[in-house]
Amino acid sequence: MKELFRIIDANINRASEGIRVLEDIARFYYNNASLTEKLKRLRHEIRKNIMEYLPQCISERNALDDVGLPVSGSLNVDGRNDLFEVIAANFKRCQEALRVIEENLKLLGKYQLSKLYERLRFECYTLEKEYISADWALEKRKKLDTDIYCITAEEYSRGRTNIEVVAQMIEAGIKIIQYREKDKKLIDKYRECVQIREMTQKAGVTFIVNDHVDLAMMIRADGVHIGQDDLPVEKVRELVGERMIIGVSTHSPEQAQKAVAGGADYIGVGPIYRTFTKKDVCQPVGLEYLEYVVQNIDIPFVAIGGIKEHNVLEVKRAGAKCIAMVTEIVGADDIKAKIESIRRRLTW
Numbered sequence: 001m002k003e004l005f006r007i008i009d010a011n012i013n014r015a016s017e018g019i020r021v022l023e024d025i026a027r028f029y030y031n032n033a034s035l036t037e038k039l040k041r042l043r044h045e046i047r048k049n050i051m052e053y054l055p056q057c058i059s060e061r062n063a064l065d066d067v068g069l070p071v072s073g074s075l076n077v078d079g080r081n082d083l084f085e086v087i088a089a090n091f092k093r094c095q096e097a098l099r100v101i102e103e104n105l106k107l108l109g110k111y112q113l114s115k116l117y118e119r120l121r122f123e124c125y126t127l128e129k130e131y132i133s134a135d136w137a138l139e140k141r142k143k144l145d146t147d148i149y150c151i152t153a154e155e156y157s158r159g160r161t162n163i164e165v166v167a168q169m170i171e172a173g174i175k176i177i178q179y180r181e182k183d184k185k186l187i188d189k190y191r192e193c194v195q196i197r198e199m200t201q202k203a204g205v206t207f208i209v210n211d212h213v214d215l216a217m218m219i220r221a222d223g224v225h226i227g228q229d230d231l232p233v234e235k236v237r238e239l240v241g242e243r244m245i246i247g248v249s250t251h252s253p254e255q256a257q258k259a260v261a262g263g264a265d266y267i268g269v270g271p272i273y274r275t276f277t278k279k280d281v282c283q284p285v286g287l288e289y290l291e292y293v294v295q296n297i298d299i300p301f302v303a304i305g306g307i308k309e310h311n312v313l314e315v316k317r318a319g320a321k322c323i324a325m326v327t328e329i330v331g332a333d334d335i336k337a338k339i340e341s342i343r344r345r346l347t348w
């Protein structure tokens with residue numbers, strides 16, 4: 001039975017290390033004092049309660065002869081490159097370890113202590129929920145909290161590539177960029193999106209891909225924008241998961257309500273004015289529909305369609321906080337100067 005202490009020892013370490021990873025992300029990445037404190041308390045509880053058996057645990061420890069070591073070294077199970085995956089994996093690691101401790105304490109006849117580790121495991125489930133909600137709140141909601149939503153369109157970019165245009169948008173301090181290209185081959189869109197993902201990631205800019213859910217997922221975009229003729233938002237949500245932003249184009253109150261009910265994170269509201277940028281565009285919806293959205297819809301929205309420097313203030317005064325422009329920006333002589341000029345006007 002003394003081998004059971006070896007199992008308990010390994011799992012106390014596993015659980016504490018998992019919590020430590022989560023604690024440091026909460027502390028240094030999210031600056032979340034409340035979660036940091038709760039995780040620290042949990043980590044101390046995990047270690048403190050086994051103290052009386054620490055001598056047995058240590059004497060059974062034999063890391064060098066661990067038959068599991070070569071196996072875990074040869075499995076490629078740690079290829080995580082997303083913070084969310086790291087968080088999810090470490091909660092699982094900790095919960096599994098606590099379960100193992102619990103079962104082995106039972107085998108040793110230590111029922112009271114086993115119950116205590118069961119309680120710690122349940123605390124861990126609750127903390128996971130709190131942690132992930134805090135993570136989403138930070139990662140998702142802030143992303144539409146910006147004035148100008150930029151959208152690419154190489155055919156109107158005066159010979160500049162999308163990459164050059166995006167670089168200038170980023171330099172001008174734009175915080176959200178959508179990749180929208182209608183006529184390129186999918187493989188070319190993919191290659192451009194890979195580059196733009198890298199540029200936006202480095203600059204802390206939110207990156208949305210228009211139309212292609214698969215492409216958005218593949219390049220780890222922050223979100224995807226879909227139209228009325230695309231797949232239903234509920235189904236897109238099932239595919240992309242909770243972390244990705246979903247934007248939905250709307251042209252009427254009914255469509256807005258449906259998008260909200262379906263779980264959209266934001267809606268596009270437009271076309272406000274006449275536009276020639278979109279080939280299959282519907283009639284302008286005018287400021288009237290925008291005003292309906294301002295008063296009745298409580299998710300973020302972006303006004304779009306025919307918006308230029310000369311009419312942007314009117315759109316803002318009708319209640320739009322976030323305004324999308326395609327040709328006015330990508331077609332400008334000097335993109336940075338144009339953005340600065342629009343921003344000055346928005347402060348009038």
Ligand SMILES: Cc1ncc(COP(=O)(O)OP(=O)(O)O)c(N)n1
Nearest residue numbers: 210225226227228249268302304324
């Ligand atoms: C922010 C934003 N709003 C609306 C649209 C238009 O989307 P959709 O109706 O699917 O038309 P296309 O852009 O795909 O032609 C958008 N892209 N972005």
Ligand SMILES: Cc1ncsc1CCOP(=O)(O)O
Nearest residue numbers: 271275277305306325326327
């Ligand atoms: C994509 C889209 N959706 C509604 S209008 C529009 C195009 C807007 O382009 P512009 O800002 O050049 O009028």
Ligand SMILES: [Mg+2]
Nearest residue numbers: 210211226227
């Ligand atoms: Mg579309």
